[in-house]
Amino acid sequence: MNRQRHILHCDCNSFYASVEMQENPNLRGKRIAVCGSKEDRHGIVLTASYPAKHMGVKTGMAIWQAQQCCRDLIIVPPHYTEYMRYSGYVREILQDYSDQIEGFGLDESWVDVSGSTGLFGSPMTIAQEISDRVKRELGITVSIGVSNNKVTAKLGSDYKKPDAITRIEPDNYKEIVYPLPVQDLLYVGPATQKKLNSYAIRTIGQLAETDPKTLQRWFGKLGYTLSAFARGLDTSPVARQDHTATIKSVGNSGTTPRDLISDEDVWLMLLVMSESVAARMRELGMKCTVVEVSVRDCDLAGFVRQHKIDTPTNGALEIARVAFELFKSNYRWGKPLRGVGVRGAGLVPEDCAIQLGFFSNQEKREKLERIDKAVDTVRERYGYTCVQRARIYTDRGLGQINPKDDHTVHPVGFFNAG
Template structure:
C-alpha cells in the first residue's frame, strides 16, 4: 500500500487578511478583528502580522492591544464574510480531493493521495493550491505536507506566513522532535504543565519517554500523544460535507423592558430563533442541539441545552425547543433582563439521517419551504416586511431585530 499524502492548509491570520482585502486604505497598518470597537470592549479574535510584531495576541482585551500597539485599527467580526471565503477555499480544495476535513473556518486537512498520479507529489500540489489561493482569493496559506494528519498540521504551523513545509517519514524526527511539546496537536495548557513536570519539554522527549510513565500521568491520552510524537497517527481525513466549520450559531439580546411572563419570553425567543435559523440556512447548516441562556434583572444567569431528535434549521422547531427548555427550567422568581438562543452541534444541511416513523416528512418540508419564502421576502423588502402574528402582541419587544446582531462561533482548537 502506497504512503498517504496529507496536506494541512491554514489561512494566514484569516479574519484580518480578509478584512485587509476589504480595507485597502489600511495596507501596511496594524489591524485586529474582535469585540466592539465603538463600545471599546471585547477581545482580539485575530491580529495581522504587523500587530503581532507589536505584541498583540489572540484573546487579548482590546484596551490591552491598544496599549501595546497605539496605531492599531479594530474591526468588528463579520463571520458570514469569513464563512464565504472558507467556502471558496473549499471549492479550490475540492479540485484535488473529496477528502476534506475542516478544522475551524480557516484550516483544513486534505488527503490528496489519489491526485498524485495526475498532479504530482504533495509539494507540487501544495504549491499549486498556495498559488491559487493568492491569485483567486487574494489571501495566503501555510501548508504542511506529510504522511499523516498530526505532522501535516505541525508542518503548517512550522513556518508562517505563506510557506510550505514537508514533514515526511524521513525527516520528521529532525524537524519535529526539537519543537516544544506544546506545539503538538491536542497538547493544551493543562497537559503541557503535566508533561513539563515529568521532564517532557520537546516532542522528541515525548516520543522517547516510557509510554507506561506517560499513561500513569495522563491516562489513555498519554498513549495517544506518544503515538502522535512517533508518527503512528493513521486517522483518516473525513469526506467533505460531513463536518461544519463552525461550532454554533447564537443570538442573545438585552430586552427593551423586563420580561415578566411566559408570553413575553415566547415573543423574544421566536425573534431570536428566527435569526438563528436564518443564519443556519444562509450558511448551509443544521443544528442537533438547542441551547438557551437566561439572565434575570439581578444578573443571575444560567444556560440549558437539549439534544433534539432531528438536525434542523426550521425556525418553528428551534423556537419550540427553546421555549420548552425555558418553561422546564425557570420558575419566575425574578423578571428576566436578557435571553439568548443558540443552535450547536452543527452539521451541513445535506446531512443524512434516518427519519423515525412518527415524524411528518411532508410537514417538515412545508415548514422549510415557508422559511425559505420568508427569507426571500426579507432579503428583498427588509426584516420587518413580514412578521409572525405573535409579534403584534407586544410592539416594544417585537421591535428587536436580532438578525442584524447575530453571533457565529468558530470552532475552538481543543473543544
C-alpha cells in the first residue's frame, strides 16, 4: 500500500534583498534592489525588496530601467557569501523535519515530510512551524506550498507572497491552479510559453484539457510531461539529504564583460567557460556524456540546448567544440549576446570502461587529458591565469577572467523573470 506523499516547497521571499536588509537594518522597509556591477556588465536587478517591486521594479531589469520605475531606489551590490550562509541556515531548520530535502538554487527547497507527520503533526502544521522559525531565527520570510507532489507544491509557494502558506490538493486543485497562466508551470519557459500561446493555450487549465497526444506531437516527449504536470500528476522523488549523493552535472554561466557580436566572440567565451567546467569535473574524477549550452541576448531572451556525445570527456577543448556546434546550429544573429553558459551532464566516473568507436582517436584524447591534468597541477600551485591558451589573448576583455571565481550567481527567480 502506497503511503500518501506530503511535499513542501519553501521559497525564501526576495531572498538576496531580505538578507541585505537583515544584515543592514537601515535598509529595512526601503526600496532596494540587489544588482550586479555596472562595470562588469552585470548591471541588472537580481532581486528587489517588495516596496521596490510595488513600484514596478522587476528581476532581470537593467539598473537604469529600474531607476526609471523607482526614483529613490537604493542599489545594493550582491554579497554571495552571506546568501550562502543564510541558505545554509534555512536548510538546517528544514533538516529538523526531514532528511529528504532537494535544493533548487540558494533560495528554494522541496521537503518531503511524508514520514514526519507522526512526530510533528499535519503538513500544514509543519509548514507553519518552519515559517515561524525562519522568521524568528533568521529575520527573513518564506512562502510555502503544501501538496502531494513537487510540481504542485511549487505552484503553491508561488501562489501567494510574501510570508504565506498555500495548500493545493486534489480537492481544490482545479479551483486554484486552472486559472493560472501557463508560464507558472515548472518547465514552461519563454519559448514553450510562446508556442503554447500560439495554439491558444494560455492557462494551466487549458493545457490540462489538451489531448496529451496533441501535446506530444507539438513538443515530443516534453508534451506528455507538460500534460501530466498541468493535471497535477508528478511522481518524482525529493532527493534524500546525503552529502555523498551523486553530482549529476557541472556547469558555469555568466554575464559577459562586453556584448558578444560574432561567432568568434562566442567561441572565446565558450572556451573560457569550458575550461572551468572541465577542471571541476576533473576535480571530481568525473566525465560528462552530455554537453549543454545556454545563451541570453541583450533582452534576456535565450535558449538552452544539449547534445549527447559518443565518448565521455572532461576535456575543455572537446566540450567547447560541442557547445559551439550547438550554438551555431540554434542561433541566428539578430541581437548581441550578453550571457553564455556551458554545462556537462550525465556524469560518469572518469575511469569507467568506454565503448570506442571504429574511428575514435583514443591516443590523441589521452594525450590531451594528460596535458589538461598537468595544467591543473600548475594552476593549483601558481594561480589560474599562469597558464592560458593562446586564443585567450586575442581579446583580453573576454579572455582574461577566471570563470571559477568571477561569475554572477543568480537566484532561481532570475530565470523565471519576464
